[in-house]
Amino acid sequence: MVSVRAWLGFTAAGGSSDDPRLRMLTLGLDGPHPENLFEARHRNEPEARLRQIFSAALGACYFHRNRPPGVNESITIGTVDHIEFYY
Template sequence: MADSVGDSLDRVLEGAFTRPVPKSAQAQMKYLVKQLKGTRAVAQLLGVSQRTVERYLKGRLKRPRSRLRGRMEREVRRRWQPQIRAKARQRAESTDGLVVSTRARFGFTAAPGTTDDARIRDITQALPPLWAGRLFAAREQGATEQQLQRIAAEGLAETYFRADNTRAHGLGVEFTDVERIEMEL
């Protein structure tokens, strides 16, 4: 299965965590109840009954089914250490930027009459803070995976293919068939 830009952005911020995310179902449920201030809100979020949430809190239920386990882990990770997550994002947007390592199909369009057929390339490139900010902002606003890929492609086009607009002016870059994408701070 192909990796996604959105998941990679989430992993970048999770890499900044200073404490481990709760692992047991009981600990995850306790955390969610504390964050959402009640069992009813957690039950609605996870799509289970309020009584089920209470059973996990008391330790009577210990092993959630795979769908519920996935939802619990995803919701806990989304809310875990928000200040640390915000600092990492701010650092990427203001000074550090992101390093993108990808294996994807890149194709080009340039001046009329010239083209280059798309081919699979392995690229590792630092994206400046401007592009990190655009990616995080788009992710926060609910951008689709295609929109995130388009922003990443524009950033790679500018920094890698056009060398910060010192060459290949007007070169359009298509970024498709993403096999792997990883980002780091």
């Protein structure tokens, strides 16, 4: 599980977008995402890489859930005010 308060937005393949806005999310990260994040952190990956991995995790577990396969959006993570992982 992760709790995050950050400026998040997305751009969809069809050109629609949601400008970044402050969101407070608490959700479970499915699949390989938690492992990818922790492995990258333990390898001392730069923050930009951690943001990429976290963006993919949020996309898969929040923005893209309940959507038909192949419908993806580009997730934008701005300022992160708070992030906490539960495991």
